[in-house]
Amino acid sequence: xxxxxxxxxxxxxxxxxxxNTDGGFGSIANDRNEPISFSSNTLSFNQETGTSExxxxxxxxxxxxxxxxxxxxxSFNVDTNELERFYASGNxxxxxxxxxxxxxxxxYNFIEGQLxxxxxxxxxxxGSTVTADKVVINTETGSASMTGxxxxxxxxxxxxxxxx
Numbered sequence: 096x097x098x099x100x101x102x103x104x105x106x107x108x109x110x111x112x113x114x115n116t117d118g119g120f121g122s123i124a125n126d127r128n129e130p131i132s133f134s135s136n137t138l139s140f141n142q143e144t145g146t147s148e149x150x151x152x153x154x155x156x157x158x159x160x161x162x163x164x165x166x167x168x169x170s171f172n173v174d175t176n177e178l179e180r181f182y183a184s185g186n187x188x189x190x191x192x193x194x195x196x197x198x199x200x201x202x203y204n205f206i207e208g209q210l211x212x213x214x215x216x217x218x219x220x221x222g223s224t225v226t227a228d229k230v231v232i233n234t235e236t237g238s239a240s241m242t243g244x245x246x247x248x249x250x251x252x253x254x255x256x257x258x259x
Contacts (some may be wrong), residue, residue, distance in 0.1 A: 143173070
């Protein structure tokens, strides 16, 4: 039983991310150099603290990556103007390439390249799905961990010449 559990923890993230040739979630790793556009019903910006707060119909787009939520807060380094951390809550949906993640909250740590979804998380990639209370994804390597009521559906890859 323990061996099967360990096998799932080691193989599952790689299997779910296998269609992504860059190894991470969707096109996030490639989109980092693209311009970012923000839209929301309200926006407040504080240059001194390096924070921006958006409320209502939040949409953040960078390359092929789109995040929507009810609320978002972005933190940046006031000296370099580089993004450091992103927090979203309320109906959070992240679409990147063909990958989709949904949850109650999301935190993206730009410095560590770590994306964390929590609260009724639903993660879909190439038809395979994971639901869990929390999913943590390294956006560069594709490694992932899922915790809390984890349920998984994996679709086998179609083999060439198999008629499928």
